[in-house]
Amino acid sequence: MSFNKRREYLFIYTVKDANPNGDPLDANHPRFDEESGQIMVSDVRIKRTIRDQWLREGENVFVDGEAKTLNSRVDELKKEFDVKTGRDALAQCIDTRLFGVTFALNKESFSWTGPVQFKWGRSLHKAESKLIQGTAAFATKEGSEQRSFRNEYIVPFATIAVYGIANQYASRQTGATDDDLNSLSNALWGGTINLITRSKIGHAPKMLLEIAYIPGFDGALGSLDEKITLQKNNGEPLSEDEQIALRSLDTVELDTTNITSKLNLIKDQVESVKIIFDQNIRCEGLKGFQDMFGGKFYKEAR
Numbered sequence: 001m002s003f004n005k006r007r008e009y010l011f012i013y014t015v016k017d018a019n020p021n022g023d024p025l026d027a028n029h030p031r032f033d034e035e036s037g038q039i040m041v042s043d044v045r046i047k048r049t050i051r052d053q054w055l056r057e058g059e060n061v062f063v064d065g066e067a068k069t070l071n072s073r074v075d076e077l078k079k080e081f082d083v084k085t086g087r088d089a090l091a092q093c094i095d096t097r098l099f100g101v102t103f104a105l106n107k108e109s110f111s112w113t114g115p116v117q118f119k120w121g122r123s124l125h126k127a128e129s130k131l132i133q134g135t136a137a138f139a140t141k142e143g144s145e146q147r148s149f150r151n152e153y154i155v156p157f158a159t160i161a162v163y164g165i166a167n168q169y170a171s172r173q174t175g176a177t178d179d180d181l182n183s184l185s186n187a188l189w190g191g192t193i194n195l196i197t198r199s200k201i202g203h204a205p206k207m208l209l210e211i212a213y214i215p216g217f218d219g220a221l222g223s224l225d226e227k228i229t230l231q232k233n234n235g236e237p238l239s240e241d242e243q244i245a246l247r248s249l250d251t252v253e254l255d256t257t258n259i260t261s262k263l264n265l266i267k268d269q270v271e272s273v274k275i276i277f278d279q280n281i282r283c284e285g286l287k288g289f290q291d292m293f294g295g296k297f298y299k300e301a302r
Contacts, residue, residue, distance in 0.1 A: 002171035003115075003178045005271060006217060009164035009185075010209040010224035011046075012124075012254065013192050016157050016247070018202035021045045030129045030155050037126035037244075039158040043118040046162055050184060051095050053191030059183065062093040062101065070105055086110075097176040098184060115170040116184060119223070121162035124230040124254075125243035129153050152199075157247045159206070161225035169218075185210060189276060189302075207254060207277040217269040227258045233282060249281050256285035260292060267292055274298045 021041040022028035031040040054061050062077070077089035086108050090096040100114025132152050166181055185208060195203040209224065221227070230252050231237055238252065246252065263270065273293050277283060279301035289297045 001177060002168070002175055003166070003181055004168050004171075004215045005178075006168050006213045006220065007166040007181060008211045008220055008222075008224060009162075009166075009188075010207070010228065010259075011162040011164070011188055011205070012159065012207040012228070013162075013203060013205045014157065014159050014249065015039075015155055016202040016204075017154050019153055019199045020155060020158060020160060020203075022153065022199070027151070027153070029153050032127075032129065033122070036122075037128070037240075039123040039127045039129075039155055039160065041121035041160055041162070043120060046118050046121065046164075046188075047095075047099055049191040049195060050187045053187035053194060054094060054183070056194065057183075057187070060093045062090055062096045074105060091175055094180055094183060097171075097174045098180055100170070100174065112174045113170045115167045115174060115176045116164060116181075117167070118162055118164040119225065121160045122225065123158040124161050124228070125159060125238060125246060126240055127155055127158040127246075128244055129155050159230060159246075159249065161228060163223055163225040165220060165222075185276075205278065206249065206281050207275065207283065209256075209259070210274045211263070211270060212272045212274075213269050214271045217266075219266065219269070221259070221262050221266075224259060227256075227262060229255045229258070231255050231284075235284070253282035253284050256283060257288060260285055260288035264292060270296065272296045272298065274300075276300045276302060278302060 019028065019030050020039055021031050023031050031042065032038065033040055051061055051063060055064060074086050074089055077092065078084065081089055081092045083089050086103055086105055087110055090101055090103065096112065098114060098116045100112040102111045103109060130153065132154055134150050189205045189208055192203050192205040195201065233251060233253050270293065273289055273296060275286065275289065277299070286299065
């Protein structure tokens with residue numbers, strides 16, 4: 001049965017000495033906003049992190065990352081699930097149920113709008129990328145002592161905020177369930193931990209906020225990533241130089257008080273609030289959630 005309650009998500013993670021989301025059309029330079037100085041991460045990158053974790057966990061996933069044609073992948077799924085149509089095959093896959101799909105193969109075509117959508121992620125502070133150069137392992141040609149050079153970009157440090165929303169109306173078309181949404185939350189956290197590749201090692205989940213609304217509510221606070229700030233432990237804002245020089249969250253804290261003040265306006269529409277957070281971070285405003293929601297508020301330190 002499809003889920004019937006809207007949910008909103010705010011995911012915070014840090015990146016250190018890694019490339020959060022390289023642009024292949026710009027020498028894999030980390031994506032960034034030239035005007036604001038913020039590092040950016042696409043929604044596609046976030047979904048890939050989740051999908052890769054689902055694959056590790058043995059979930060049925062349509063986009064499995066292997067180099068194959070659409071026809072061969074669909075044939076695989078039809079045989080695996082003993083079904084005749086692409087629609088029935090893709091209904092078995094958690095990524096198409098949650099993220100949607102546009103399908104056109106032979107005489108069959110359909111389009112599902114994904115119930116779960118993410119905004120582009122942005123760093124909560126100004127950050128910068130650096131070009132790192134080094135020598136390759138092998139010579140440029142036989143008999144030569146000269147080795148080729150390699151160039152790569154890294155971000156010394158960035159705290160990324162990602163906003164997502166789960167639309168209960170779209171779930172009626174795809175069949176996404178509450179269990180699917182629970183799996184999404186777990187894969188977002190665990191998948192970030194498991195970004196263990198040369199360009200991605202250095203990613204660490206720091207906080208995951210999930211707001212579940214009562215059935216029938218179709219509003220939203222919206223853009224939770226714009227309602228959280230990074231500040232000094234004494235509550236003062238960081239200067240531009242301090243933002244760029246940031247290399248950990250030891251001397252700063254996340255401030256969620258703006259979220260609680262906005263939630264107070266629609267608190268009767270909230271069924272539950274859940275926060276998972278890294279036990280080593282400081283977060284201003286958690287008590288506000290507890291005071292407002294009492295038994296409907298759940299927090300877990302990891």
